[in-house]
Amino acid sequence: MNERDKHDLVWKALADSTRRDLLDALAAGPLSTGDLVAKFDSLCRTNVMKHLDVLVQANLVVIRREGRMRWNYLNPVPIQRICDRWVSKHVKKMASALGHLKDHIEVSSTTAQQVDKSSAKPQTQRAKQKQTKARKRKPQNTP
Amino acid sequence: MNERDKHDLVWKALADSTRRDLLDALAAGPLSTGDLVAKFDSLCRTNVMKHLDVLVQANLVVIRREGRMRWNYLNPVPIQRICDRWVSKHVKKMASALGHLKDHIEVSSTTAQQVDKSSAKPQTQRAKQKQTKARKRKPQNTP
């Protein structure tokens, strides 16, 4: 399993709100599987275990066995890791992307409060040709 | 659409590696849909548009129309927002969770490097009873 796949497992695991809730429950301290089942009334035990499996695969939950008990521990490291990586990966580009964004955008009500202002410089693109033929062209920066 | 649902849209949108790649491509600056189709050789145009729709729903991509062209802009705000919120939401618990974790864990090779050390204090849990009956019990902290 390469790094990118592991990365993807974490994203996939975090994509589900039920699993994020499970992580929430474990944030205060480890719980047994049965504890979690009791806590999440809408889910059957098998379902909880399946979600836990996904979290374990992503290394977001680590288990410790004690007799017939299984204690589930939250491992927060991959979360911070993925956030750090994703944000830092884009942090420079983000500043410019925010710049590109403003000026002329169909500003939605929510977007309006979330977007900064600066310049917009589209990339010049389009090399290969698939079924959709295309030619070089350059849009106005500030119509 | 409540805040939690919007939150979920962002997670769901980011869960797919193709969509993360699309965001990567837009990080350098806006691209038209056709540009993106040309860039992602393995995807058909309809597929690219569907992924873009998901990103637009999550407000991760904002579009600007210019004649018959559609320019897709990355909006990095929700990413930072979700990372900030998720991390800060757990930041205190995380320190303690990391504490809970070490001591006695079936340390996997990858986990070993990602986990800190301190104390482990399981929660006392288990209230309701579903099909799985359960009684109160408390595991050893450090076996």
Add this chain to the structure above:
DNA sequence: TCAATATGTCACTATTTAGTGACATGAACG
């Protein structure tokens, strides 16, 4: 040993999502 309990596994259905081709719309431009 035997019964209760916690967890593990299997087989299956239902829902969602990915992915595609065909056709529709609408601006650009001769």
Add this chain to the structure above:
DNA sequence: CGTTCATGTCACTAAATAGTGACATATTGA
């Protein structure tokens, strides 16, 4: 006009995922 091309929409199939009940395993303690 009418053609070209970027984009939009629809209908459909295939694959992945959520979710469940039934049964299996294994530990605990009377």
